[in-house]
Amino acid sequence: MKKVYSIILQLLMLSGLTSAQWNVGASYKFKSDVPDKGVGINVSRNLPVQSPDFGFKIRAEIDLFRSSEIDAQGNKRNFLSEDYRAELITTFFFRNFYPYFGFGGGYGHININNLNKGSALFSFLAGVRLPLSIFFYPYVEIQGLNYFANLNEPAAKNISSFQLRGTAGVMFLLNSIE
Numbered sequence: 001m002k003k004v005y006s007i008i009l010q011l012l013m014l015s016g017l018t019s020a021q022w023n024v025g026a027s028y029k030f031k032s033d034v035p036d037k038g039v040g041i042n043v044s045r046n047l048p049v050q051s052p053d054f055g056f057k058i059r060a061e062i063d064l065f066r067s068s069e070i071d072a073q074g075n076k077r078n079f080l081s082e083d084y085r086a087e088l089i090t091t092f093f094f095r096n097f098y099p100y101f102g103f104g105g106g107y108g109h110i111n112i113n114n115l116n117k118g119s120a121l122f123s124f125l126a127g128v129r130l131p132l133s134i135f136f137y138p139y140v141e142i143q144g145l146n147y148f149a150n151l152n153e154p155a156a157k158n159i160s161s162f163q164l165r166g167t168a169g170v171m172f173l174l175n176s177i178e
Contacts, residue, residue: 021045021046022043022044022045022173022174023043023044023045023046023057023171023172023173023174024041024042024043024044024171024172024174025041025042025043025044025139025169025170025171025172026039026040026041026042026169026170027039027040027041027042027139027141027167027168027169027170028167028168028169029063029065029143029165029166029167030165030166031065031163031164031165031166032163032164033159033160033163034067034069034079034159035065035066035067035079035080035081036065036067037065037066037067038063038064038065038066038081039063039064040061040062040063040064040167040169041061041062042059042060042061042062042171043059043060044057044058044059044060044089044171045057045058045059052093053092053093054090054091054092054093055090055091055093056088056089056090056091057088057089057091058086058087058088058089059086059087059089059102059104060084060085060086060087061083061084061085061086061087062082062083062084062085063081063082063083063085064080064081064082065079065080065081065082066078066079066080066081067079077112077113078111078112078113079110079111079112080110080111080112081108081109081110081111082108082109083106083107083108083121083145084106084107084108085104085105085106085121085123086104086105086106087102087103087104087123087125088102088103088104089101089102089125090102091129096130096131097128097129097130097131098128098129098130098131098137099126099127099128100125100126100127100128100129101124101125101126101127102124102125102126103122103123103124103125104122104123104124104125105120105121105122105123106120106121106123107119107120107121108121108145108147110159117149117150118149119147119148119149119161120147120148121145121146121147121148122145122146122148123143123144123145123146124143124144125141125142125143125144126141126142127139127140127141127142127167128140128141129171134173135172135173135174136170136171136172136173137170137171137172137173138168138169138170138171139167139168139169139170139171140166140167140168140169141166141167141168141169142164142165142166142167143164143165143167144162144163144164144165145162145163145165146161146162147161147162147163148161149161
């Protein structure tokens with residue numbers, strides 16, 4: 001039992017160092033394909049390769065899109081799209097804004113009235129963060145995702161396997177909240 005307390009004490013003592021690298025964020029997303037509006041959450045960690053001018057980080061992100069429509073026969077169709085991604089991002093540190101770009105991969109699927117279609121995906125992104133305070137950063141971003149599957153089959157609708165998304169969100173730096 002003493003070992004457990006010792007490990008917990010060591011983790012608490014080092015938590016200031018470990019939290020200094022973590023960021024969490026939430027975003028509103030929109031795209032031209034069905035479903036067209038959604039939300040995303042992300043967690044990122046700065047990598048040890050940082051300089052005053054630029055830095056690298058890895059980010060894990062989950063996106064959820066939902067919508068409903070009524071077809072010509074009066075039937076309601078529910079659309080659900082989920083994506084799970086990991087991305088490598090490079091950020092440039094300028095005085096009043098931080099532009100960034102990155103790429104990654106993951107898995108996504110679409111569900112239309114319990115008909116599922118899943119696929120691996122490749123993503124790229126570009127955006128800019130605005131440092132409004134020491135812990136709060138709003139951002140805008142454009143994401144491109146390429147699904148390695150034909151998404152039209154379950155939808156009986158023209159859903160592209162390459163999708164562009166617009167994103168507006170906020171990011172919180174955990175090391176600044178004390």
